[in-house]
Amino acid sequence: MNLYELLSNRCERDLLAKDQLHAINFSNLPPSGDATILPPVGVTIVARNPIYLLQQLLTLDGCVHSMLLLSPSLGREAIVSLMRDVGTLTLLTDREDLQDLVGEVELGPRNLETSWLLTTSGTTGIPKVVQHTLRSITATTKIANQVSESQPRWGLLFEMSRFAGLQVAMQALLGGGILLAPTGHDLAARVKFLIGEECSHLSATPTLWRKLLMMPESDQLRLKQITIGGEIADSHLLNALRQKHPNSRVTHIYASTEIGVGFPVNDGIAGFPLDYVTGSSGTKLKIVEGVLWAKLDDARSVIAARHIERDSEEYVCTGDRVEVKDGRVLFLGRESSLVNVGGVKIQIEEVEEIIRQCGVVADCTLEAKKNAFSGAVLSLLVSLKHTDFDHNEAKKNIRDWCRLKLQREAQPATIRIVDSLEMSSSGKIVRTAGRK
Template identity: 40%
Template sequence: MASLLEQLNSQVNLGHIVLADRQFSLGKLQKRALEIRQQFPHFAKQSIAISYTELIDFVTALMAFDGWCQAIYLCPPNVSPKNILPANIDELVLWPIAEPTSGLNPNPDLASRLQHNASDTNQQLEQATNWYLATSGTTGEPKWCAHTFLSLTSSTKYSEKLLGLRWALLYQAFRFAGLQVVLQALLSGADLVDVTAGEPLAQVKLLQDKHVSAMSGTPSLWRQLLMTNKLAKVPLRHITLGGEIADQAILNQLSKMFPQAKIRHIYASTEAGVGFVVADGQAGFPRAWLNSTELAVSLKISAQEHLLIKSKHQFKQTSVAEYDAQGYMDTQDRVQIKDQRVLFLGRATGVINVGGNKVYPEKVEQVLLQVDEIKQARVYAKKNPVMGALVVAEVVLSAEIETMQFTEIKKQVLKTCKNQLQRFEIPTKIHIVKDIANNPSGKLNRTSN
């Protein structure tokens, strides 16, 4: 498959990158990408670390270096690459251009040697560039997962209808979910609006002002925007959920608010790439998809009731994940089969141990969110000397609900929990809070207080 730049060069219709105060045509960024190749021919076939600065520079760098460099490492902003990149990298180019950094360029004459060995600036790699994405954020040592342009765009859609869309970017672009939005917009000829900064009210206003019609976000991000009570004014025609469990409550809410929109939820991860897309308006996915040969991936359930996935587009197995003898990756997502549907219960790595019983916070949150007055919920563990841990919840109520009314709401919560949860799964305490924070990837932060 052609590189990103070659793909865009072959297109008749190209979109724009739209910021709050200005916009750039993709054609202009393509020209700049070609200038970078001509200005730095010695980067060809080298490994390069792109430190995120802003969306315009990031997209330009992707176009310049895919199909030109041997490998691309996508690094978080404001983090020194020398602190996060694998130790076995001996020769690495930093972008944006920086002074030589100790530990990254151990050979002081690296640049001059590369320049000496550089060939024709129009040369292209015979094999696809390896894209490396980190699984963690800006703290700790990230674990890198390899992809190719093909694996990253395996679910990208092309059609005349998509040309008129204006996508919003809510995720950080250097993360897998954000990169998916960026590539979908670029390759389909749609506009891309950067909405990653600001509080929910400011984000919704920008969505309105820029006439955004397509948006992808985690269920937690969608709930934050819905709580502004202004999202309905955004002319959305294409809605995607991913990164967390898309429960029936959030799917129903979005469907009711945007009856004309196409709503999909995507199962994907940095390790496995894009798994599958569900578009029938129901939580989970059909049981018939297990062991199906018609999907782009193969799915099955392990003895531990974990979802296993095998993608034909994955570049190579990663040390981050576990695989079985047939090459299926253990997603660490616990599932159950109910009424011919495979439903997600939660992450095996995030389970709360209550006296030897396993509690999945995501499952409890889904039950709490069935109460109409609760707009957002977070369930986490609180250490206990007897039980090991207890289940505690925080909830955000509808704006029109007063705290004094929570006594009655709590009765409804308790009734709902008793009907659907076992005793050890029911929260021992429920706190009312004004808001619930998400982590940098847009997912709910369940770190204990």
């Protein structure tokens, strides 16, 4: 089964997706090629416009051996390197600066199981590639047999070339809904489009949700479903979302490119119930030395990439540190963000969560810089809830808060106030590499 066939229950006139200028339905798509035998073809797709990417996925899935989906934010050198490493040497793109690399694809019949090659969402270096299939990507997608009158209207704020973006797109399309995919970097303009198109379902990272909560225009969103993924969803954020959107269902999705969709949490509380670890179906979990390991059932298996750590029982190391407290498994942060300050181990994400609760703070990120005497020192970048706050007074409030709430080693040595924190193309805060 391929993506085109999975959508075969949709009428040719059904709107599938739209942005500010374009719309797509089945009448936009070419048929598959003749029933001839073609050599295995691997295709790389680099798409700034989600509608362009969707057209390519619907056209190519089942007709080519593999599709390597790359972020449009990647530089030319990284793109060429990944194409060479993976062997998908034919490029399709809507980026003008890459047109000299574009090749032609001869479509065969839709009788192949196409490999979907996705990249991890790291913020530094060339990303790593993980191999999926349409089966693993859509394993948890609720497929509608027919389009209802009250179609879910899914807003897309993730890059669609990422695993999280594909999850939104697949749920919108296969769930009988419409994908709303505004383009551009101006978040306010994208939100305005979603409001005008009556977006009812929206998925974003915690970083993006915090930005949305600070935007007055987001009050006009009438959401039925709020989905959070990609980073830790702390109780402060969950409570703020429930307060602003009291009629919405709030779901935290635990997923990654490496393991696919692990499990959803719908109770509106940070972390997940401990009985998820002892459950016998779906995603099997275990905690080893404070780190979460996950094992998917066969229907959602992902072919291992070289960088994925597995044990003898085929559990995958997620790299997420957790603790069990009052029958709840709470996320502490990534193993890679545990730093040593003056002989004390500090979890960066835990400190950030505490600082965000300071009354003047909208969002923040900590950088750990190497220090010959203490191992590392912490430097805080922070954006304020109101731009007219006096910076000196705000810094004093933050320092007082840190002294009250944090042990001495976890208190930032320096504080720098910025207009906004830099986000990666995956919607996460950009963090400094090499903390340890």
